[in-house]
Amino acid sequence: MNRIQQLFKKKQENVCSVFVTAGYPKLESTVDVVLDLEAARVDMIEIGMPFSDPLADGPTIQKSSLQALKNGMNIPLLFEQIEEIRKTSQIPIVLMGYLNPVMAYGLEAFLEKCKDVGVDGLIIPDISLETYELEYRYLFTQLGVPLTFLVTPRTSLNRIIRIQNNTETFIYYVSSSATTGRSSNFTEQQESAFLQFNELKLTVPVLAGFGIHNQETFHTVCKYFNGGIIGSAFLRSLEKGQSAKSFVSSLI
Amino acid sequence: MKYQADKNGYFGVYGGAFIPELLYPNVEELKAHFTEAKEDEKFLSAFRHLLRDYVGRPTPLYFAPSLSLRYGANVYLKREDLNHTGAHKINNTIGQVLLAQRMGKSEIIAETGAGQHGVATATVCAMTGLRCKVFMGEKDMARQAPNVARMKMLGAEVLPAITGSKTLKDATNEAIRYWINNPDSYYIIGSVVGPHPYPEMVAYFQSVISEEMKKQLLEKTGFENPDMVIACVGGGSNAAGAFYHYLDEPVELIIAEAAGKGVNSGKSAATSVLGSPGVLHGSKTLLMQTKDGQVIEPYSISAGLDYPGIGPQHAHLIESNRAKVFAITDDEALDAALILSKTEGIIPALESAHALAVLEKIKFSGQTVVINLSGRGDKDLETYMNYL
Numbered sequence: 001m002n003r004i005q006q007l008f009k010k011k012q013e014n015v016c017s018v019f020v021t022a023g024y025p026k027l028e029s030t031v032d033v034v035l036d037l038e039a040a041r042v043d044m045i046e047i048g049m050p051f052s053d054p055l056a057d058g059p060t061i062q063k064s065s066l067q068a069l070k071n072g073m074n075i076p077l078l079f080e081q082i083e084e085i086r087k088t089s090q091i092p093i094v095l096m097g098y099l100n101p102v103m104a105y106g107l108e109a110f111l112e113k114c115k116d117v118g119v120d121g122l123i124i125p126d127i128s129l130e131t132y133e134l135e136y137r138y139l140f141t142q143l144g145v146p147l148t149f150l151v152t153p154r155t156s157l158n159r160i161i162r163i164q165n166n167t168e169t170f171i172y173y174v175s176s177s178a179t180t181g182r183s184s185n186f187t188e189q190q191e192s193a194f195l196q197f198n199e200l201k202l203t204v205p206v207l208a209g210f211g212i213h214n215q216e217t218f219h220t221v222c223k224y225f226n227g228g229i230i231g232s233a234f235l236r237s238l239e240k241g242q243s244a245k246s247f248v249s250s251l252i
Numbered sequence: 253m254k255y256q257a258d259k260n261g262y263f264g265v266y267g268g269a270f271i272p273e274l275l276y277p278n279v280e281e282l283k284a285h286f287t288e289a290k291e292d293e294k295f296l297s298a299f300r301h302l303l304r305d306y307v308g309r310p311t312p313l314y315f316a317p318s319l320s321l322r323y324g325a326n327v328y329l330k331r332e333d334l335n336h337t338g339a340h341k342i343n344n345t346i347g348q349v350l351l352a353q354r355m356g357k358s359e360i361i362a363e364t365g366a367g368q369h370g371v372a373t374a375t376v377c378a379m380t381g382l383r384c385k386v387f388m389g390e391k392d393m394a395r396q397a398p399n400v401a402r403m404k405m406l407g408a409e410v411l412p413a414i415t416g417s418k419t420l421k422d423a424t425n426e427a428i429r430y431w432i433n434n435p436d437s438y439y440i441i442g443s444v445v446g447p448h449p450y451p452e453m454v455a456y457f458q459s460v461i462s463e464e465m466k467k468q469l470l471e472k473t474g475f476e477n478p479d480m481v482i483a484c485v486g487g488g489s490n491a492a493g494a495f496y497h498y499l500d501e502p503v504e505l506i507i508a509e510a511a512g513k514g515v516n517s518g519k520s521a522a523t524s525v526l527g528s529p530g531v532l533h534g535s536k537t538l539l540m541q542t543k544d545g546q547v548i549e550p551y552s553i554s555a556g557l558d559y560p561g562i563g564p565q566h567a568h569l570i571e572s573n574r575a576k577v578f579a580i581t582d583d584e585a586l587d588a589a590l591i592l593s594k595t596e597g598i599i600p601a602l603e604s605a606h607a608l609a610v611l612e613k614i615k616f617s618g619q620t621v622v623i624n625l626s627g628r629g630d631k632d633l634e635t636y637m638n639y640l
């Protein structure tokens with residue numbers, strides 16, 4: 001059982017996962033930021049692998065990605081940083097990023113290295129379910145690094161079931177049809193979509209993300225899902241120099 | 253058929269649909285409607301009707317006597333520059349706007365580089381009464397100012413892309429983000445790029461180019477097939493249309509790509525040489541990237557060729573040696589534009605000038621060559637004036 005599966009075994013509610021761009025705000029920030037988040041009682045960390053063309057991301061993550069690339073961030077360096085983290089921490093780590101940098105590293109080598117340094121899961125939004133089934137499933141399952149799929153309020157029931165069948169860790173529920181980083185509160189329509197999804201009673205854990213930026217939005221998703229994922233809001237707080245501890249305590 | 257897309261949108265190993273779940277319903281909806289529409293005689297006849305009466309097709313196939321004499325070949329120009337709005341781009345926007353109407357859409361979005369696709373999109377939106385937003389890199393807005401003015405006059409909103417190199421790649425990123433945030437809009441992609449079914453669909457709408465070429469050549473020469481078809485490739489839509497009906501024929505297919513200031517100058521857009529397999533804008537293709545997989549900012553004097561990727565079908569044609577590529581520098585393209593202007597009285601678009609420049613690179617002995625003259629040079633006059 002990997003660290004994510006262990007986490008969900010012991011905790012099914014209010015799971016708090018925080019996203020941070022690797023190499024942001026400084027190249028060497030990754031390790032400290034992750035350890036600070038762990039000390040602030042965050043349950044899981046998603047580390048973003050920066051890409052020059054982040055299509056599904058809003059301005060905040062675009063900006064942090066470009067800054068990280070300017071700082072000299074890359075995947076080999078990230079693996080070193082994760083090795084450093086793993087010296088003292090057993091927090092579940094998910095790497096999130098676009099496919100192209102992973103392809104450039106070499107998918108097979110990448111998966112092996114993930115296994116090696118203690119990465120527990122991957123989120124690669126531009127690998128669709130179809131592409132996964134067509135091209136990649138064999139490699140991911142063979143090498144034992146689970147992929148997390150996104151579902152949105154527009155994903156059909158049929159497809160949700162197929163995604164569930166391909167899920168070993170958790171599903172990422174995208175709160176709305178939008179790029180990352182919105183900071184408005186959830187609409188009634190969104191909440192009724194959450195409720196509907198909740199009523200499916202899936203057999204795998206589900207975390208909701210996109211647009212979770214304060215206590216209210218975090219609590220709302222925790223009513224319907226196993227927990228929430230905070231990304232842009234944390235990056236904005238980092239930019240302002242707020243400590244991970246005060247950010248997290250303002251949230252949960 | 254081995255050069256066409258398979259049912260999952262792959263051309264060999266390239267293509268596919270590398271899209272986030274957020275776009276899955278959009279792309280599925282599009283695929284379903286396109287599959288239906290291309291079998292629907294009513295849709296096809298509306299498409300043909302507009303190509304004839306609105307665009308002005310068929311475009312002439314012109315035997316260019318001065319070029320022929322100069323290069324020792326029978327040089328024909330497929331005059332896509334004579335289309336309404338001045339380039340081949342409108343063939344595709346007519347097809348896609350009809351599809352958007354069929355799908356009940358009320359808002360159209362598009363990306364544009366040179367502005368030709370933006371103008372062609374703004375034009376069909378004006379014609380059909382659909383709302384139109386065009387994303388354009390800030391740098392391109394400056395170097396193709398006349399096209400920005402045209403789009404505005406046609407009632408489109410032009411939104412500057414201010415990230416990255418502020419050119420076509422960034423405009424495409426912004427259009428895709430807008431599409432994610434506004435899934436009810438219809439995204440008219442301007443070239444044979446993007447997730448399946450776009451590359452296949454855009455090539456299909458552009459295939460009228462080679463369909464006409466075949467008929468016209470037969471009339472003029474007694475043969476449907478030339479020895480060679482030459483076209484420039486940014487994303488590759490004019491080339492895809494010019495090659496379409498020749499893919500399985502014994503005809504040499506030649507791609508002119510933009511070498512910028514030279515393939516090894518660090519200021520280039522020669523994807524076939526500088527690119528390696530990667531994923532951008534929803535498909536797997538040849539892509540200019542660093543060893544870490546970050547997309548490299550391309551460079552070309554021609555805004556329409558200033559793109560770090562290439563349509564997946566072209567990647568496949570190149571790798572399977574079905575098509576041959578020539579990398580043409582800015583200066584070679586400018587020279588070719590001058591030659592065509594002075595000797596045939598036709599001012600070509602800078603993009604098309606790259607295709608013309610290939611004539612300098614081949615030793616001919618009387619072959620029949622068709623060059624797809626993808627557009628006219630009005631939009632490039634400022635650049636030409638600086639060169640004269």
Ligand SMILES: Cc1ncc(COP(=O)(O)O)c(C=O)c1O
Binds near residue numbers: 442487
């Ligand atoms: C006249 C002309 N030719 C060619 C191109 C390049 O596009 P494609 O490679 O899709 O034909 C453009 C793009 O703007 C153009 O305006």
